[in-house]
Amino acid sequence: QVRLVESGGGLVQAGGSLRLSCAASGIIFGIETMNWYRQAPGKQRELVAIITGAGRTNYADSVKGRFTISRDNARDTAYLQMNSLKPEDTAVYYCNTNPAGSERGYWGQGTQVTVSS
Secondary structure: OOEEEEEOOEEEEOOOOEEEEEEEEOOOHHHOOEEEEEEOOOOOOEEEEEEOOOOOEEEOOOOOOOEEEEEEOOOOEEEEEEOOOOHHHOEEEEEEEOOOOOOOOEEOOOEEEEEEO
16 A cells, blocks of 8 residues: 655745655655645645656756755655745645556645745
8 A cells, every 4th residue: 555644844934944754655665756746725736846766856947946855765755855935835745656557646645834924
């Protein structure tokens, strides 16, 4: 059974930092691409960052230079380091993966990030 558990969200002032974690189980973590999405109130869920099993990364333009995605394959955990946070980064952040050979993707429960101005 695939399970993704996010943690690390919270309330931070603009300009501050947070690190989100996504602990995975039920997958061969080291080969899977891991994604971070976010959904702000009244908006569609958007892709924030991805990291492949080989460690290649890509980011939404809105977070480039401020967010860093990484992974620790020994801990089956993906991370999202968020620096220079802005109020517009306020959202629920979700971890996602679409395992090879699976007919569906999997999501965590989400973690709330709130950035005050």
